[in-house]
Amino acid sequence: MKDVNANADGKRRAGEEAARRVQSGMTVGLGTGSTTAFAIAELGRRVRDEGLKIECCVTSFSSQNLALQAGIRPLPVESFDRLDISIDGADEVDPQLRLIKGGGAAHTREKIVHALSSEFLCIVDPSKLVSQLGAFRVPVEFLPVSLKLVQRELVKLGGDCALRMAVKKDGPVVTDNGNLVFDVAFPPFDADLLEKEINTIPGVLENGLFARYRPSEVIVGESELRFLKR
Numbered sequence: 191m192k193d194v195n196a197n198a199d200g201k202r203r204a205g206e207e208a209a210r211r212v213q214s215g216m217t218v219g220l221g222t223g224s225t226t227a228f229a230i231a232e233l234g235r236r237v238r239d240e241g242l243k244i245e246c247c248v249t250s251f252s253s254q255n256l257a258l259q260a261g262i263r264p265l266p267v268e269s270f271d272r273l274d275i276s277i278d279g280a281d282e283v284d285p286q287l288r289l290i291k292g293g294g295a296a297h298t299r300e301k302i303v304h305a306l307s308s309e310f311l312c313i314v315d316p317s318k319l320v321s322q323l324g325a326f327r328v329p330v331e332f333l334p335v336s337l338k339l340v341q342r343e344l345v346k347l348g349g350d351c352a353l354r355m356a357v358k359k360d361g362p363v364v365t366d367n368g369n370l371v372f373d374v375a376f377p378p379f380d381a382d383l384l385e386k387e388i389n390t391i392p393g394v395l396e397n398g399l400f401a402r403y404r405p406s407e408v409i410v411g412e413s414e415l416r417f418l419k420r
């Protein structure tokens with residue numbers, strides 16, 4: 191069984207370390223999730239206590255709320271033609287630093303923000319490190335009107351699709367972009383190839399494989415921080 195507190199500690203360590211890498215004058219992309227929440231809180235503290243000056247954008251409504259609570263006012267993603275640094279968690283990280291993301295259904299905006307960024311810092315607790323991607327189902331965001339088509343084509347790729355449901359199971363999860371998400375289990379796959387193949391299906395917005403836009407560095411929150419670089 192996972193030690194939840196150990197995970198929370200690891201997330202905090204990794205998140206705070208990433209926030210320490212940010213310097214005044216930088217443009218910053220903020221991801222989504224409980225690990226990124228620690229980075230946002232620490233950035234807010236630095237803005238307050240150290241006079242850190244940054245311009246930032248976020249990848250979800252939930253991160254927008256966290257940023258505002260921390261005293262940081264995000265700008266729209268589309269106002270940036272590039273970012274200096276982006277910070278985000280992951281659901282799985284393989285030895286080549288390829289990721290599965292999208293546990294928070296924010297992977298489409300996350301991929302846009304990380305693709306804009308010169309440096310993508312991925313922050314995880316050690317439980318996210320895997321030898322091979324795929325135990326965590328691959329999230330696929332799609333337009334509601336394409337549900338049947340996307341399911342059929344994902345099955346052709348070997349996938350087993352589960353429509354992501356809200357916690358209370360009273361309806362499907364609707365993303366910040368107004369779309370739906372399949373969580374898809376695949377037999378062992380080539381992440382570089384599968385990332386491209388899924389995105390050729392009409393109606394698919396984006397999938398949670400980050401092979402092309404993998405991080406420049408992964409910060410692993412252990413008692414001694416570990417830094418994995420490409």
Ligand code: 5RP
Nearest residue numbers: 223224225279292293294296
């Ligand atoms: C959201 C994500 C998150 O970064 C991922 O799910 C990890 O979340 P957490 O930091 O809460 O473990 O991809 O879409």
